[in-house]
Amino acid sequence: MSRQLLQSQLSAPLPADPELVLVTDLDGTLLGGATEERRRFYRWLADQRERVLHVFSTGRDLSAIARVLQEDEPIGLAAPHLVIGDVGCTVACGSSLQPVPLAVDPIEERWQGTAERLLPLLEGQPGLTSQPLHSERRLAYYVDPDRFDHNLVPQLEAHGVDCLFSDNRYLDLLPAGVNKGSTLLALLEWLEIDHERVVTAGDTLNDLAMFETGLKGVMVGNAEPALVEHLPRLPSVYRARGEGCSGIAEGLHHFGFDHLWD
Numbered sequence: 001m002s003r004q005l006l007q008s009q010l011s012a013p014l015p016a017d018p019e020l021v022l023v024t025d026l027d028g029t030l031l032g033g034a035t036e037e038r039r040r041f042y043r044w045l046a047d048q049r050e051r052v053l054h055v056f057s058t059g060r061d062l063s064a065i066a067r068v069l070q071e072d073e074p075i076g077l078a079a080p081h082l083v084i085g086d087v088g089c090t091v092a093c094g095s096s097l098q099p100v101p102l103a104v105d106p107i108e109e110r111w112q113g114t115a116e117r118l119l120p121l122l123e124g125q126p127g128l129t130s131q132p133l134h135s136e137r138r139l140a141y142y143v144d145p146d147r148f149d150h151n152l153v154p155q156l157e158a159h160g161v162d163c164l165f166s167d168n169r170y171l172d173l174l175p176a177g178v179n180k181g182s183t184l185l186a187l188l189e190w191l192e193i194d195h196e197r198v199v200t201a202g203d204t205l206n207d208l209a210m211f212e213t214g215l216k217g218v219m220v221g222n223a224e225p226a227l228v229e230h231l232p233r234l235p236s237v238y239r240a241r242g243e244g245c246s247g248i249a250e251g252l253h254h255f256g257f258d259h260l261w262d
């Protein structure tokens with residue numbers, strides 16, 4: 001029932017019975033690795049469209065996702081089936097990039113009025129530069145961790161947000177409890193997908209919430225050191241040696257999805 005509802009809000013059909021749901025971060029992950037490796041992986045993904053349900057899971061907003069699809073189309077990057085954008089605050093159809101109300105409306109509701117409460121606290125803070133974004137369910141900054149006053153975090157979080165630092169340069173303020181992991185779990189419930197068939201992949205701290213879901217995960221070889229530190233407590237996560245796309249492919253073999261290469 002919920003799968004039908006989700007499908008009704010998408011402009012392209014999802015694979016009927018996917019053997020794998022592959023959830024990839026973009027920068028440093030699906031967009032990472034040598035160009036030839038990327039080209040090969042994108043070709044494989046395109047060939048597997050009916051067997052692999054592909055989800056982007058990224059900090060980018062929808063316009064920045066549209067941009068990368070256009071820029072990397074020459075090396076074979078194709079639109080996924082679904083998109084999780086804005087670090088979990090947006091869900092959209094992969095082909096049209098139209099937001100999915102089923103997923104977005106509850107997040108929008110939680111965000112109501114939050115920016116208005118937070119902006120006065122953030123105004124003029126050292127080490128913060130606002131990111132040009134088109135989302136309305138998060139605030140995003142470039143952060144200089146050495147200049148930023150970390151005492152501000154509890155004050156901000158008291159207003160019902162989570163402060164998420166990643167890649168040593170990004171700070172996202174997200175509705176409390178909303179992240180790449182929580183949004184993915186909601187999506188899997190609507191899709192009625194067996195969790196055994198799901199593999200996530202990422203490289204920075206904003207991917208940690210996906211790795212904490214207990215789903216199979218691939219931490220690519222170029223992952224940031226602050227993420228790698230969490231590895232010992234993430235038993236379902238495989239640390240790949242390969243960077244970006246080659247790390248994702250390595251992880252899929254590790255998890256026994258070799259048959260998808262037959």
Ligand SMILES: [Mg+2]
Pocket residue numbers: 025026027028029202203204
């Ligand atoms: Mg990344």
